[in-house]
Amino acid sequence: MISQNQFIIYILLIIALFNCINAQSDDYYIGAVVEYSPVYKYNFSQDAVSYMMENVKQYSIHTETAKKEGAQIIVFPEYGIIGTFFNDTRDGIYEYLEYIPNVNSSSTIFLPCTDDNFNDRPILKTLSCVALENDIYMSVNMGDVQNCTVGVDSGCTDGRFQYNTQVIFNRQGQVIAKYHKSHLFYEPYFDEPSQPDPVTFTTDFNVTFGVMICFDILFQEPQSTIFKNGSIRNLIYSSEWVNENFIYARQIQMSWSYINNNNIMAANSGSSGLVSGSGIYSSGKVLNSTVNGGYQPKTKLLISHIPKIPPTIYTPSPPVSGSSDSNEVTLPYINSTNLQFIISPGKNETYEVSQDGFNCKFNYVSHHESFEPTVYQLSSFSGSFNLLSGQICLVTACTGNITNAFCDSPIFQNNNVILDFTELTGWNFESNVNIYPMITAQPVVSLSSYDISTAINRVETNRPIKGFIGSSLFGVEW
Incomplete structure (x- = not known):
């Protein structure tokens, strides 16, 4: 006959085994x-x-x-x-x-x-x-x-x-x-x-x-x-x-x-x-x-x-082709080519920049009339930086106005910009570049669930994003 203590230990072992099996x-x-x-x-x-x-x-x-x-x-x-x-x-x-x-x-x-x-x-x-x-x-x-x-x-x-x-x-x-x-x-x-x-x-x-x-x-x-x-x-x-x-x-x-x-x-x-x-x-x-x-x-x-087994969401699609003959403005931003512009309510606009044949294009659509016009910068970069070599296609919100904008620092505050559609495309990426598509907004948005479509060289949003800060195609050489 087992003692009370032995019985308690026996029950605890059964519970532990049950929990282990359930966890597995x-x-x-x-x-x-x-x-x-x-x-x-x-x-x-x-x-x-x-x-x-x-x-x-x-x-x-x-x-x-x-x-x-x-x-x-x-x-x-x-x-x-x-x-x-x-x-x-x-x-x-x-x-x-x-x-x-x-x-x-x-x-x-x-x-x-x-x-x-x-x-x-x-x-x-x-x-x-x-x-x-x-x-x-x-x-x-x-x-x-x-x-x-x-x-x-x-x-x-x-x-x-x-x-x-x-x-x-x-x-x-x-x-x-x-x-x-x-x-x-x-x-x-x-x-x-x-x-x-x-x-x-x-x-x-x-x-x-x-x-x-x-x-x-x-x-x-x-x-x-x-x-x-x-x-x-x-x-x-x-x-x-x-x-x-x-x-x-x-x-x-x-x-x-x-x-x-x-x-x-x-x-x-x-x-x-x-x-x-x-x-x-x-x-x-x-x-x-x-x-x-x-x-x-x-x-x-x-x-x-x-x-335990995440869903398969991303399947790389072929690069989007294109060309660019944009006007470009060179500013002191890690040797990139930059163009500053204002995103305003009720607009459908496209901007392009190019550096050494590496081209970036940004298109946005906004039907909303409820946010302040905000300065953004489109940048194209190809070269070496921070112990890496690669290419960056970036659109980012800036602080200040169009004549005195500061665009080099990260931004975390909600700027109230609402965009119904955005598309950032980079072409002429090097063949050995691994590309990370990114979208930055406050509050944060999920790449997999925000009606976002991506090609190897494009990131696109197809429904309104509140607090749009920017998006980028970050390509690093492997």
């Missing part, structure tokens, strides 16, 4: 993303560990909240724990790094929470406990340090490799994957791996994720290897993305999801309008998103039900 059989999972602004470091003499632990404590609070709302996995942004208050040299960031075991090539189980061997790595240990205590998968960004031998290991200059790293914990608090950022964006204190290392992990709710960090999203690898055969449809993505008017954080996240017909859980910093924009997207549809358009730091938790 559900056609969706519940994901959480945190747009997080790191704690401000008021005391610059504060040691690295105690500072990082302040951020980890905040992570614990958000993780507990997400779990209470049913989340099975939670994603935090790049530099969320380290912050940005370190001396940006290799030695300056060193005290913020911990040795993270090479779980990708080892069969050893690493459970820092209960393993005294990790007592010298308090951040990793504490995060492991947070995942364990909340029974949740957790993706966090840390700094990893690995020893190397000068003169033996290629690229080893000071006896250590330092990596911008995404670390994945499972529900039991085990470190099950780590990914080293493949493409650094002005981060001289970190090393790039010798070659991109495609990293994936599989959860107990039967979803396999790829992992990337920030700038990686604009490069062929590791994403081509991760997603090449179509069996992986979900991406974990952390960033500290700096918004530009031609490539906002939320718009590149959404566009990547759209052209790949995949899910993306994207966590960005919430420091300010300059660095913010997070979301959860499925084949270009916004499931949940946020942006901090102000100057004060903000943190926000996003939670969504995410389909």
Whole structure:
């Protein structure tokens, strides 16, 4: 005869098994993303560990909240724990790094929470406990340090490799994957791996994720290897993305999801309008998103039900052909050709610009009479910028008037412009350019559900958009 305690344990095991089976059989999972602004470091003499632990404590609070709302996995942004208050040299960031075991090539189980061997790595240990205590998968960004031998290991200059790293914990608090950022964006204190290392992990709710960090999203690898055969449809993505008017954080996240017909859980910093924009997207549809358009730091938790198999929305159609003999005006905008004009109510107008044979055309229609005429700029760019080579076709709202317009900064406020139809077309894209179509409006609109049609070189909207800020075709060489 079993005791009462044994009976209770037996019932709990049955419930756990039932929940596990249900999680595997559900056609969706519940994901959480945190747009997080790191704690401000008021005391610059504060040691690295105690500072990082302040951020980890905040992570614990958000993780507990997400779990209470049913989340099975939670994603935090790049530099969320380290912050940005370190001396940006290799030695300056060193005290913020911990040795993270090479779980990708080892069969050893690493459970820092209960393993005294990790007592010298308090951040990793504490995060492991947070995942364990909340029974949740957790993706966090840390700094990893690995020893190397000068003169033996290629690229080893000071006896250590330092990596911008995404670390994945499972529900039991085990470190099950780590990914080293493949493409650094002005981060001289970190090393790039010798070659991109495609990293994936599989959860107990039967979803396999790829992992990337920030700038990686604009490069062929590791994403081509991760997603090449179509069996992986979900991406974990952390960033500290700096918004530009031609490539906002939320718009590149959404566009990547759209052209790949995949899910993306994207966590960005919430420091300010300059660095913010997070979301959860499925084949270009916004499931949940946020942006901090102000100057004060903000943190926000996003939670969504995410389909395990996203729908196939985007099928590339042939490029739209065309030509241009437009008048062009050259202004100091990353060596692009620009034309400023005014969008007014009750108009149907077309504008064109060209740079070195790369042409952009914008057409809009507005039947509404309820918004103030607003200055916009159409830009055509072909060349190198920000460690990339590519081509950009962009129309963007400006501040000021036509004689004194400023068009170079991102805009987050609703400008009340209502357009019934827009079409942005670029032609003579190079054959090796990968093109991301984007539309920016406040409130945000979904690429997949806003009567938007795209060719390889065109993005078109076919019903009214309120608060139209701009659209772009961002082509990057692969």
